[in-house]
Amino acid sequence: MILADEHHSGEANWISNSEQAEFCKKVDPGPDTQLCTATFIARHALGLDLELGDHRSLIPCEEVAEFCDMGALEKASSLCKMAYQSRNSKLGSGR
Numbered sequence: 001m002i003l004a005d006e007h008h009s010g011e012a013n014w015i016s017n018s019e020q021a022e023f024c025k026k027v028d029p030g031p032d033t034q035l036c037t038a039t040f041i042a043r044h045a046l047g048l049d050l051e052l053g054d055h056r057s058l059i060p061c062e063e064v065a066e067f068c069d070m071g072a073l074e075k076a077s078s079l080c081k082m083a084y085q086s087r088n089s090k091l092g093s094g095r
Helices: 002-008 017-026 034-045 061-069 078-092
Strands: none
Touching: 002 034, 017 034, 034 061, 061 078
């Protein structure tokens, strides 16, 4: 998520993690939205906003795939490829 933020910084349609965090802090119930969840996971990795957001030590592959879908993670990253593979294998097995 940090790499995606760095990669897209400066793009006209990109909202940085720091800007998104400020928005999430103001919106009620901001931290419960998927975008705010992704934002604070990235912020926690930087040692920021540790008192806010998601504090799980593991995130399910399906949720990681959703982060990839929304652009919080680079779709071409190995993490997204693994999450997509896991999601697709579950879909193919009829679950």
